[in-house]
Amino acid sequence: EKLKVLKEKTSQEIKEMEGNVYSLFKERGKFEKEISELKAYLGRLKLQEEELKEKIYDREKEIISLEDKLSAIEEKLSEYKDLEIGEVKESVIKLREEINKAKREIKLIGNVNFRAQEDYEQELSRFNEYKEKQIKLKEESKAIKNLIEEIEAKKRKVFLEAFNTINKNLKRIFSFLSPGGRAEMFLDNEEDPFSGGVQLTVKPRGKDVQYLEAMSGGEKTLAALSLIFAIQEYKPSPFYYFDEVDAHLDEVNARKVGELIRQKSKEAQFIVVTLREVVASFADRIIGVSARGGISEVFALENKALEELIKRD
Template identity: 30%
Template sequence: MSLDLEDTIKGLSSKQKNIEITGESLKSAESNIKDTENKLEMLKESINNAEKDLENANRQKLNTDKKKDSLQTYIDINSEKLAELESGRDLNSLPAGSEQEEDREFIESISGINNEDIKKAIEELNLRIKELGDINMNAAKEYKDALDRLDFLGKQKADLENSIETLRGVIKQLDNVSKEKFNSSLAGIRQKFKELFTFLFGGGHADILNVVSRNFDEAGENEEQSDADLSGMEINVQIPGKKFSGINILSQGERVLVAVSLLFSIFLVKKTPFCVIDEVDAPLDYANNARYNKLIEEISNYSQIILITHNKKTMEIGKNIFGVTSKHPGISGIVSVSMN
């Protein structure tokens, strides 16, 4: 379960890194899209303005051409009139002052028009169009491609976020199962620990407490506790004739018996076919060693125990004894004795 949890956490970390990379790509794509949109809008505005100016210039040129045609017609009419005058025709047949007034108004209306000014205005408009530079005809396609890329990255981001939520749910479920199994096992271990402690010390009281540490921020102002806080176990014991205290102030032999009580309480909750004990009884006195030997004999009824010891009293409870001797320097020999 621990390996599965580690693999899950590694997978979560990898997904988070992918999200960060995708987020950066998404931000870059969004920035490029905004820049492209701004450039496209400015280009459209410039083209619209140039088209309007060119349209106005063409309209003005068309009006000028019409007025030039009208003026040419006026010139032709007056040329005919002049020819008639020169030929001696009767001017009384003409309406008095009618044509002269019409001609005067027409001449005044076109008096402010100059072909050079019109040509100059057209040249200025063409120059402004050239100053706009080359027009990117693929701007619309690039804009569409950028939008498609943005949509793709958005879907990838959503997929990664969904995966993270799924992994978090799995991790939370594993944490809950681990906590339930831990608390269930701890309850059994506590009970066995109390029994073995009382047996080895001939009385007293002992307990195992589940301790949850709390994390502080750097400023030390806020105190926060979460599922990620560290936790552990604290052992409190009261040896007969002494005050209730922790194991730090106990003697070496007393610490050994407390450790033996804890280890064998775990062993009794979850039994194994073999148990190897390496010189645990070294610091024990005669009385404590006798209690220790009784515990070993009790456990040996349902588990095979291998003891490494120099204590003769401990050797007496063994069914098979193997001794290592050195008859010659650098050469070891093994001697076995069956006590059955």
Template identity: 30%
Template sequence: PLPLHPLVSALPIVEELPAGLEEEIQRLKAHLRRLGAINPNAPAEYAETHERHQFLSNQCADLEAAAERVRQVVVELDELMESTFQTMFEAVATHFSELFTTLFGGGSAHLELTEPDNLLNTGVDIVARPPGKRAQRLALLSGGERALTAVALLFAILKVSPAPFCVLDEVDAMLDEANVGRFRTLLKERSQETQFIVITHTRGTVEAADTIYGVSMASDAASQVVSLDLEQV
């Protein structure tokens, strides 16, 4: 027999059960019945679940670290874009002011940022003062003035960042003869770095071309293309 007598004899003598003890015993028994039988596979299932939890926790930590690295890259790219945009904007603005005066034979113009403190979302406004007029926004200029201002901006961009070729579709349609002459001169200068494909009906602009392609309609209503290399004429 187990040596329980010393332990039992040391227990206090209970003459009356405490109030509510029977109810507590019944409650605990009911709780044990709800728990059901002991699962002998519980340790193995716990180990498997714990391993899965560790794996997912590590994956989550890796994803959070990767997300932080991406956020850092975004910050660095934003800073780089702001710096590059500021540099390019200042260069284009300088050339634009010079080319505007050249194309108009006077006057002045400049570029303005709509949100100088938010370079990633800012817009750009053009303020122009043609010769003999007051400074005003682009929308208030005449059609010919807007066209010439747009040409000045385009050539300013090409001067800062030359492109291999550029297509101009009737940009000289609203220019008078004097402005066409200045446009043609600037076009010839920029053609040293950029090949221009110009769609035009203006004779002065055609005279600046190296090669001319004419499109006409034959008697059968089919289009015919005729080319002329002016350097060989």
């Protein structure tokens, strides 16, 4: 029972830790998504800014070039104003059309967002802030993982120490209660003890190894008492109460149980309810209860008197 409580308590602590880790991972995923979106947005802003700058630069360069050409042509025209200059005029008209076209294209570009750089800096600052949070979350997540691993290692160590000690006690106690017999516990999964259960096998004297389901009532009683005493030796209690635990035992086995309780009574107090005189004979104090006329009567019985009764039988 105490192993079960320890296991449940530790499992609960791990579930809470796992819940915290899951929350941190969820929050980290949220930050990573926002960071990714910010990166994409910053990239688009930067690309748009570069494209606009490039278009403006090309158009302004083109206008300057065309205006230079126009000035040069007009200067030449002034020198040859009396000559036939029809072809030259056509060239000038063409140049003016190209200049006007370039100006129209600049207008189509619209107003340039001169705050793009400032927006970029702000978004970059937010990006760096989220990046720092992400790093911190990773560090916290790693710390929690390490803590969980440490707890798992300690839990496994404590459990195996308890299991091995109780198993050792079980073998010794059962061999006392059933001379020539053997009882042993084993794990369903030795690699991961907490993913499986604990099995108990018993080999009564002169019989094959059996599981509890296949044993008689008396054999089950001896196995159960052996396990109880094995656990209590690992975690002793100052007080024990047994209620007719010898009900399914024969005389020989009942005597062995009485002897064992007598031994253990040096370290703890036992109150045992029994109908077996052989078990009661090992008690320091005997209190009898009888019914007469529908009324229960309690009386003290000397151990010597009980021994005399046993001898008569």
